Amino acid sequence: xxxxxxxxxxxxxxxxxxxxxxxxxxxxxxxxxxxxxxxxxxxxxxxxxxxxxxxxxxxxxxxxxxxxxxxxxxxxxxxxxxxxxxxxxxxxxxxxxxxxxxxxxxxxxxxxxxxxxxxxxxxxxxxxxxxxxxxxxxxxxxxxxxxxxxxxxxxxxxxxxxxxxxxxxxxxxxxxxxxxxxxxxxxxx
Numbered sequence: 001x002x003x004x005x006x007x008x009x010x011x012x013x014x015x016x017x018x019x020x021x022x023x024x025x026x027x028x029x030x031x032x033x034x035x036x037x038x039x040x041x042x043x044x045x046x047x048x049x050x051x052x053x054x055x056x057x058x059x060x061x062x063x064x065x066x067x068x069x070x071x072x073x074x075x076x077x078x079x080x081x082x083x084x085x086x087x088x089x090x091x092x093x094x095x096x097x098x099x100x101x102x103x104x105x106x107x108x109x110x111x112x113x114x115x116x117x118x119x120x121x122x123x124x125x126x127x128x129x130x131x132x133x134x135x136x137x138x139x140x141x142x143x144x145x146x147x148x149x150x151x152x153x154x155x156x157x158x159x160x161x162x163x164x165x166x167x168x169x170x171x172x173x174x175x176x177x178x179x180x181x182x183x184x185x186x187x188x189x
Contacts (some may be wrong), residue, residue: 004075006024013124017118030103032101038056039084041090041091048078049105051077051101052104054098054101056097057097057098058081058095060094070136074162098170148177149185152185152189155171155175
């Protein structure tokens with residue numbers, strides 16, 4: 001599991017940093033089952049997670065306790081509730097495993113220490129933030145202008161593995177459409 005993070009960092013930097021073993025030692029491993037909640041809305045987010053294997057759902061509940069999925073995080077990606085983690089304020093989102101997942105977690109103290117002492121880690125973190133922001137803005141802007149059928153086609157083109165990996169309910173939540181609409185339109189493709 002640690003080797004996946006090692007390779008991820010090397011791929012991001014283009015070379016192996018001298019202090020990579022120090023960076024990797026700051027993380028601890030988590031083996032989680034399906035549907036385990038790792039952050040509840042209202043809690044303080046204490047960790048940033050690297051997904052070595054598995055899948056995470058980042059979501060909120062509306063007033064009727066329906067889930068709205070903001071993101072689906074799969075292997076070789078990072079997950080956290082950054083506003084809560086950075087500002088140590090209550091989280092506005094929930095995070096849970098969608099399938100059995102192997103994660104590498106780093107707490108706030110270890111994260112801050114790496115940011116201050118390992119310039120390469122700061123570079124990797126900035127790349128992650130930029131990619132996450134660009135992905136979120138692109139998805140929001142795209143989804144605002146797309147019909148439900150176009151959203152399904154978008155998912156099939158840009159994240160096709162999710163279609164066979166996730167339940168219809170979760171995909172519909174991610175696309176911002178009802179499960180019934182998703183099932184009906186999926187049948188037309």
